Amino acid sequence: MSYTIEGNTGTWEIVVGLEVHAQVISKSKLFSGASTLFGGEPNSHVSLIDAGFPGMLPVINQACVEQAVRTGLGLKARINLESRFDRKNYFYADLPTGYQISQFEHPIIGTGVVQIELSDGSTRDIGITRLHLEQDAGKLMHDQDPKRSFVDLNRAGVALMEIVSEPDIRSPEEAGAYVRKLRQILRYLGTCDGNMEEGSMRADVNVSVRKSASEPFRTRCEIKNVNSIRFVMQAIEIEAARQIEIWESGGEVDQETRLFDPHKGETRSLRSKEDAHDYRYFPDPDLLPLVVEQAWVDELERGLPELPDDKRDRFIKQYGIPRYDASVLVAEQAIADYYEEVAKGRDARLAANWVTGDLFGALNRTGRSIQDSPISAQALGGMLDLMADKTINGKIAKEVFEDMLETGDSAADIVERKGLKQVTDTGAIDAAVADVLARNADKVEEYRGGKDRLFGFFVGQVMKAMAGKANPAIVNEALKKVL
């Protein structure tokens, strides 16, 4: 379903491309041995290289290269066996050397693709233009002193992957789905933690609008440093509306860099094309071209984890669960692992229902993640085993589940403690059936007169009489026989 915006002069389509900056998970920085730990005392993770001292030289961190290549493989992208580092020159207080080491002309990763899923169940491929490695800058602190600004270089030199998409995105929803999917892949690979709140993932959003898909792209604006998926979606909507208004009033959209202000719900000009920096890129003479071996890339590929799309497809096939459930279950590696543990050797569809239904509900309620779920996968599996061997029925299971959530006890212990074992003794059930029918002679008459739906009433009464512990199949059978 295509997304369009109705303007005064007709229908508009939006065109979006994203540049996502993802902080690489590594122990040390891209070109120095300083730690990448988040949240240290200001300037406590800074080497002389990061601080740009005279005579200091960068040395590439192999671990960061490995992470970039693994990410490239995860994005089904071309791995460039030879790439190069360039200097992007500009002056700013958070940039000690006066240049950022980045990859301009020859990135380590070339074209790739990310498949996104939309709410209507359709999928779309979003092209990846490139991924390159670059250094992060430091942080300015303006709130420490009334007159002065301070600089914290802890983040300076930390490795970032800039992942650039093709302008393939056509709606805010697609943009959101793209960032979510990208984050999911990076988290599966363990190459970026994807924490947008902490700034370890942020997006520059390029937006333009046009009258129809056959029209060439119009001038775009870049919205810098958007730090949540919700804001990415909002910013696109707001920026597209602004541009449409300009075009429709006979104006011209200027190519510029803008900022999104979520409080005011607007984008604001940061700098125009005329004020754009001339970064004077040139190959960094301190670094040799980065050369990686195909054999090494192959080895990394063999070591990749199963990625979300493959895992989803396997879940559908192996466990016979619906695509939607499979997508939900592979959203995070830990959830998928949890599910597989529960489903192993059990009714996989039932397992999926319990995980996506009751368990997710409980986690949401208590604000917990799957990692600190009060019910372990083994425990939930234990409960499903009690259902499978008919020790408990579905109704009792709900009660047992709530108890497990609260006490952390095993399902078997709870059943034992509370005496919830299902009654399969036909004698006891027959007696209860006879009693219920005797007490409801009028309803029996009505049922026999054709009021079929009263059957459920009788089942309910029998279950009630047996405190919910009767095996529902036996109750049904006994009722049918007598009625």
Next chain:
Amino acid sequence: MLTDLTIAQAAEGLRKKEFSAVELTKAHTDAVEALNGRVNAYITVTPDKALEAAKKADSTLSAGEAPALTGIPLGIKDLFCTNGVRTTAASKIIGNFVPPYESTVTAKLLENGAIFLGKTNLDEFAMGSGNLTSAFGSVENPWHRKDDASVLVPGGSSGGSAAAVAAHMAMGATGTDTGGSIRQPAAYCGIVGLKPTYGRCSRWGTIAFASSLDQAGPMTRTVEDAAIMLTAMAGHDPKDSTCADVAVPDYRAACGRSLKGLRVGIPQEYDSPLMATEKGNDILAAWKKGAKILEEAGCEIIDVFLPHTRYALATYYIIAPAECSSNLARYDGVRFGKRAEGATSLDDLYEKTRHNGFGEEVRRRILMGTYVLSAGYYDAYYLKAQKVRTLIQRDFTQAFQKVDVLLTPTAPTAAFARDEKPEDPVQMYLNDIFTVPASMAGQPAMSVPVALDDKGLPLGLQLIGKHFDEETIIAVGSALEKAAGFTARPDLRAGVSA
């Protein structure tokens, strides 16, 4: 006099206990004290540290097994960061920067037992050919023309190192060479200066001028001494990605090696009006003399062609400033060095700090470099220059298929007088015309003094070798040195005219 000894002689004397390291060092600190006021070869002197180190050297020597340079007093170009000793790059902008680290090259020399007398003067950030741009004043060349008291420049940028070694204010010194900064001052001061292959010595801890060209090397009074120092300075350093992992031979062993059958190339392009030499001048005569010496030593003299030589200087003055404009961006007054007072904004802080902190020549090169990297000019200048650089490199590769070593003049003329400094900076840049091509191609090259001109000033010849074949230029250089019999010494030197 102890200050007259070569490194090789002093090392032997120390081992034979003819004198102590303390005596040797004291002789040099005294010479520095006596002469530096005039020569200004040192920006910073560290006599107390030197004598302290000399005492340790003496005990190492007594214990035996002392490394080659134990107790040898050296000057260190003030571009090498030295732990706990002020390092200035001869610029105001670094102010009183005292590095908390030791450059790889100087650390290797210290491990080898060397004693540092102080930090030698240079052109600001190594940008210059006359040691006229130092924020700490010019250096006086210890040589003077016959019957002429004019103060001559020592060459640059390693002019302080060259003057110190020539005036016996150090037994040897470190230099750095980007386009000729070791070789040209060596020629002007009548000493030996060796620029190794790019990647032979680590650049870590050396203040950068142009990263793809900068290379450290020794400046000494003999080829043998240069070989001894280079053996200590060279070698792989994982902290410098451009430093090659190539084994370091004992370069001294190459001295005196037979030259029989060695092919020596004479680049024809180096004898032309374009190269700023005049027909019939002394440097051309010295060049011919050099070729003759080598022929007599059993070498085959072959004419070779380096057709892109004429573009080397122009190319150099695009690439080196481009790199320097970026390398010097870090001097912003924020983390170290001198910060301008009264700035009203961040941009104002940068502008004031950098305008006041950098000298005119450095500012000129930063501006040139910024220009050639700018959008719209990059392709026409920087990219074109890189392509020409590749052609220059190919010239050398092709020449070295026919010959083992090249022989050229080091500089078009002998040292010029301070007040003859050309007004046009381009005229000044022509001093590097013979040295720049080898720098562009990363070849090792060495200047060896061979003669005096008609005014009594030293002239040097340059030997250019194949990549990582410093041994051949050392072998040829030592033969040239021996046959030329260059024994002249400057009138201004330790113990003579203090």
